[in-house]
Amino acid sequence: MTKWVRAHTNIALIKYWGKENEELIIPKNNSLSLTLDAFYTDTRVTFDQSLVEDELILDGEKQPHSALGKVQTVLNSVREQAGITSPALVESINHVPTAAGLASSASGLAALAGAASQAAGLKLSQEELSKLARRGSGSASRSIYGGFAEWIKGTDDATSFAVPVDDANWDIGMLFIIVNDAVKEVSSRDGMKRTVETSAFYEGWLKTLDADLKAMKQAISEKNVESVGQIAERNALKMHATTLAANPPFTYWTAESMKAMDAVRALRKKGFTAYFTMDAGPNVKIVCKQSEMTGIKDFLLTHFEADQLIEARPGPGIHTLEQ
Numbered sequence: 001m002t003k004w005v006r007a008h009t010n011i012a013l014i015k016y017w018g019k020e021n022e023e024l025i026i027p028k029n030n031s032l033s034l035t036l037d038a039f040y041t042d043t044r045v046t047f048d049q050s051l052v053e054d055e056l057i058l059d060g061e062k063q064p065h066s067a068l069g070k071v072q073t074v075l076n077s078v079r080e081q082a083g084i085t086s087p088a089l090v091e092s093i094n095h096v097p098t099a100a101g102l103a104s105s106a107s108g109l110a111a112l113a114g115a116a117s118q119a120a121g122l123k124l125s126q127e128e129l130s131k132l133a134r135r136g137s138g139s140a141s142r143s144i145y146g147g148f149a150e151w152i153k154g155t156d157d158a159t160s161f162a163v164p165v166d167d168a169n170w171d172i173g174m175l176f177i178i179v180n181d182a183v184k185e186v187s188s189r190d191g192m193k194r195t196v197e198t199s200a201f202y203e204g205w206l207k208t209l210d211a212d213l214k215a216m217k218q219a220i221s222e223k224n225v226e227s228v229g230q231i232a233e234r235n236a237l238k239m240h241a242t243t244l245a246a247n248p249p250f251t252y253w254t255a256e257s258m259k260a261m262d263a264v265r266a267l268r269k270k271g272f273t274a275y276f277t278m279d280a281g282p283n284v285k286i287v288c289k290q291s292e293m294t295g296i297k298d299f300l301l302t303h304f305e306a307d308q309l310i311e312a313r314p315g316p317g318i319h320t321l322e323q
């Protein structure tokens with residue numbers, strides 16, 4: 001019986017937002033993220049000749065074949081590396097708070113890379129696992145590692161993978177504000193494609209990333225949450241600005257997102273270390289100190305419901321569940 005593999009989701013502090021190569025998922029820039037404990041995916045893969053085609057059972061629900069795109073990209077790469085042809089049964093369980101509506105493609109595709117390669121008898125290094133996960137979804141390449149990880153953009157399949165930066169075993173955490181007014185989102189894949197192809201601000205965004213990354217790594221080496229937060233918030237705002245200048249323009253922000261951003265600024269006025277980042281959705285993630293999380297949460301509870309607030313701390317890299 002093959003084993004379950006667990007991978008945790010990660011939140012980028014220096015964003016990946018645009019591809020150099022769509023098919024291989026080679027990014028335009030390096031990105032850097034923090035893997036979190038609160039959200040993760042467990043996946044088990046069984047290659048089985050008696051199956052007619054690949055099957056995905058996600059949270060107990062058999063998925064339509066049309067939903068298997070990213071999954072099959074990973075499975076096909078594993079079959080090619082292992083010299084096998086049989087279809088696979090993929091069972092995946094997302095441990096993401098139901099209210100969250102949080103995308104879990106990063107943890108899902110990373111867990112799939114681990115489970116599929118193991119089921120095919122491949123013994124991949126973490127670098128090779130990262131490349132395999134990257135083929136499924138770019139941000140998944142970073143979930144191979146716990147703590148802070150950097151995705152080196154590289155120029156081709158062999159040189160584009162994530163590396164560990166710091167284990168984050170220090171006073172840093174993230175508090176999610178889940179905003180419930182979810183609008184029909186443009187997927188991150190479609191959003192970044194439209195932005196690269198049409199945004200008047202895209203080149204300006206790219207020009208600032210080397211400096212942001214250098215400053216972020218310096219802040220992490222100093223364990224300086226204030227600087228990590230400041231750089232992350234600036235980087236996220238620049239990324240989201242590019243969508244406003246796309247054609248047609250779009251934004252992931254809703255009124256509730258703006259309310260959450262205002263609350264973070266109010267937290268700073270009260271003396272907390274609190275900075276926000278956002279991805280391809282309306283939720284707001286606060287970079288903060290674990291030691292201030294209770295005080296921050298108490299303040300936020302005067303503006304948001306308890307089930308909208310989710311605490312997260314640095315999480316581990318990909319691992320097999322022994323039982």
Ligand SMILES: O=C(O)C[C@@](O)(CF)CCOP(=O)(O)OP(=O)(O)O
Nearest residue numbers: 012015016137138139188189279280
């Ligand atoms: O995570 C980040 O660096 C920033 C984002 O989350 C901002 F929204 C993008 C993640 O994109 P992903 O879902 O990995 O795209 P894929 O490669 O087209 O599957």
